[in-house]
Amino acid sequence: MHPTEKAAVPTRVIGLISGTSVDGIDAVLVDISGTELDLKVELLAGATYPYPAELRERILAVGAGVAISMAELAEIDDAIAQVFAQAAQNIQIGHQPATLIGSHGQTVYHRPPKEGAGEQGSRREMLTTHGLNPSYPLTALGTSLGYSLQLGRGALIAHLTNIATVSNFRVADIAIGGHGAPLVPRVDAYLLSHPQEGRCIQNIGGIGNVAYIPPRHGDWLSKIRAWDTGPGNSLLDLAVEHLSAGAKTYDEDGNWAASGTPCHPLVEQWLNQDYFHLPPPKSTGRELFGVTYLHQCLKDAQAYQLNPADILATLTELTAASIFYSYRTYLPEMPQRVLLCGGGSRNLYLKQKLQLLLGSIPVWTTDEVGLSADFKEAIAFAVLAYWRHLDIPGNLPTATGAPQEVLLGEIHQGQF
Structure with missing residues (x-):
């Protein structure tokens, strides 16, 4: 070239x-x-x-x-x-x-x-x-x-x-x-890679997607892996609009979800969805994680008598859990750092949930390494x-x- x-x-x-x-x-x-x-x-x-x-x-x-x-x-x-x-x-x-x-x-x-x-x-x-x-x-x-x-x-x-x-x-x-x-992963590779540190660049837009970027040495570019992890904000935003009767379009900072309690049996049930078990490369969109999917989630939630905050907490947990499951199942190795970007990086409750699942792996935003997360x-x-x-x-x-x-x-x- x-x-x-x-x-x-x-x-x-x-x-x-x-x-x-x-x-x-x-x-x-x-x-x-x-x-x-x-x-x-x-x-x-x-x-x-x-x-x-x-x-x-x-x-x-x-x-x-x-x-x-x-x-x-x-x-x-x-x-x-x-x-x-x-x-x-x-x-x-x-x-x-x-x-x-x-x-x-x-x-x-x-x-x-x-x-x-x-x-x-x-x-x-x-x-x-x-x-x-x-x-x-x-x-x-x-x-x-x-x-x-x-x-x-x-x-x-x-x-x-x-x-x-x-x-x-x-x-x-x-x-x-x-x-x-x-x-976006090729751009991520040249703007966000590190000489010694393996990183996951996790975008959380309507759909979540990850780029795993190994340390920048040897044949590093060919070892990059990336795919759509599943829902990001899509289900959350649709649920907020539904549960607020159109008064809200998103859950600012995740505050509404944070006031609820996630239903873990529901999250486990939803994680059985076929998409999560497809090996990469894979991609998805609102055609799967859209209005019809949300209505099925709301129907499933009826058996647990969840209030609106609990529903949002459970859907937030699904986004975090699907990201973590994706890493654990499809990455060649876990990253040494996760960098969040997209609108979901501002959802403090979601970020907290992801950090709990990832344990000692620090979860930052790309702002913290010099590239605007927004x-x-x-x-x-x-x-x-x-x-x-x-x-x-x-x-x-x-x-x-x-x-x-x-x-x-x-x-x-x-x-x-």
Whole structure:
């Protein structure tokens, strides 16, 4: 890999993302220099811009599977792009303008790849028949590739901001057989690794995901492991909205849950869910841990006569327990430190529960090692756009399950 001369010059980049909680658009303005091991990022500004209430409701409905027409889908796609473009404009106020935008967009649907042993055999026969390499990891003639849809099209963002925009980051990894998720671990590797210390970078957004990063020596990059651990804030936020009759959308600092008592038999029951027992690489979303799943949890809780605080405490315990189970079951070794980021890193009750499960392993936030816990995901997509600009691969095959590294994202030029 020989990056272009542009790598030596600091580049001002905007990163944009709205996660599965659909809380709003996280936007950052950063200066980036270097390429990989010498990568440096300076956060100049970070802010979260809430969605208009009506648009948020429409996004949540689409994510929950409500049927809409193609015309309505196009309308929502455009509306999201317009709000993202406005966020990009706002985050630059008072600063020199950016030259590049990396926009993850808003995920409304994610389907991991599926392929059983029987399918593999028939696939090999089909590929051989058509003169193709049967060991090639794609089901080129089948339907087992994953699918992921992010709304807020990059072409419109580029048009409205007049700034080159990279979007659709997941599709290239999915096209070669990967999950298209998680995509942040390669960025984590270069910004948060340590020469002597093995670390787990645990993002707790709507969905939780982990990147295990071994000490930075030898063939360390190939030993990184990453996957979606399961629910992060998704069930908690949905439950808070349900239990408060819409008066609240999240449990600030975990205070409501902290006033309750978790029901451990329920947590053990919920941990039997198939997803927790799938080996990585794996990915998930609201399609599994969404409204339908919450309603089943509430139904299960009726047998224990739990009050609202107890229900929230139990769901919080599930998030912590699923993370711990994931580490204990699928990591090559336990980390020497856990670094939290995402909205869930501010949930003090959740952090406390995770610390109790991990015992002597310290649980910090990425703030404590110099990278914003609130805006790390937005920073990551700014870096991924920067790498795409330099023709540097952005995925990590050990994280997504893809057979090789690929360039991530589609580039849309601004107006001329």
